Amino acid sequence: MSQSRGALDGYRVLDCSIAMAGPFAAQRLGDLGADVVKIEPTAGEWQRFAAAGGARGNRINVSFLSLNRNKRSLAIDAKSDDGAAVLRELVASADVFLQNYRPGVAKRLGLDYETLSAINPGLVYVSISGYGETGPYVSRPGQDLLVQAMSGAMLSAGRDGEPPMPAGQYLADAVTASTAFEAVLVALLHRERTGEGQLVTVNMLDALTTLQMQELSVFTVGGVPQRRGAEPSAHVYIRAPYGVFETSDGFMALAFADLEGLGRIIGEPSFAGLDPEVDGWARRDEIHAKVALRLRAGTTERWVDELLAAGMWAGPVYGYQDLLDDPQIAHNGTFVEYDHPTEGRVKVPGFPYRFSATPARIDRGAPLAGQHTREVLAELGIDDDRVDALLASGVVVETTLEPVEPQVAR
Secondary structure, X not given: OOOOOOOOOOOEEEEEOOOOHHHHHHHHHHHOOOEEEEEEOOOOOHHXXXXXXXXXXXXXXXXXXXXXXXXXXXXXXXXXXXXXXXXXXXXXXXXXXXXXXXXXXXXXXXXXXXXXXXXXXXXXXXXXXXXXXXXXXXXXXXXXXXXXXXXXHXXXXXXXXXXXXXXXXXXXXXXXXXXXXXXXXXXXXXXXXXOOOEEXXXXXXXXXXXXXXXXXXXXXXXXXXXXXXXXXXXXXXXXXXXEEEEOOOOEEEEEOOOHHHHHHHHOOHHHOOOOHXXXXXXOHHHHHHHHHHHHOOOOHHHHHXXXXXXXXXXXXXXXXXXXXXXXXXXXXXXXXXXXXXOOEEEEEEOOOOOOOOOOOOOOOOOOOOOOOXXXXXXXXXXXXXXXXXXXXXXXXXXXXXXXXXXXXXX
């Protein structure tokens, strides 16, 4: 059986997004075989110049590298008449158009849904915003930390009176990317059935709010207040003990333990006879404090082994190197390695899904700005003379790179 290019082979995605949420969503589509053309300014997308962690790379920084594999780059001045004309030609051949422009920008560029759907009625047009397409916050910056703060999630963990703690990931961006990815697949399925394209809108605040389906339902339907305690519980709506605890050599996580059994293992006699579903709530701070004191006397490995053997839920707290070294991560093939023509051998997270017939794969690393300009324009039927004229006028730019064989991730 020949290997499929991917379930989305034959679909073309125009990625006009910047930063993380949009590019990450488009990358997921590329991983599954879609032809993703990254439309970026002639100077290159913003993320090329914003290096997370200061990891700048050789010619492509790690931030951009991590969010733009399996894409081709067309670097074009969309504000010029000639550039806008080329983009409209490209839209006619596209299946998905994805953008996260500031409010009003798409309309000014002639790249709004109404304009593009008139060119291509089957187009799936995805618009990502911080807070929505309209409304009182439409002009606010949709930045990850700000959205996390507004979502209410920061006050569902930690200790009362201490500052709220944001997630250790770009959580709002990542959740929005996954939401947009799902929405594209649904819209493409609808088009397969009806032939109809449509406008899809996704915003970061709604994505992170709806992620908290259970927590917010406990609040709105159950009427249970979001109240942090005196001890740093990992979640206000889960009984004690539930959280991260210090051990003699590190930290461990403990969840939903039977109190009497836990007391026997850690040497806490006061837990005898306690009802987890009653006392775990009524005496939450007291239980947390006693567990924390006892666990400091032993190693993480000791406690995790003993608790797991007793059927309780416990595990170590990892740093990134621990994660890379974990045998389950190795078994799963969670990380992939491939050769990038400018950045060398790179090791990055792979794919969150597995398909027996249409596996995700890496055919190309993140491109240089304009690396595929001539190639993409030639596919539109634009002849060499017109391409040369566009290059000479600065409407598009081209970055040349010695060709290399595509590297399929192992």
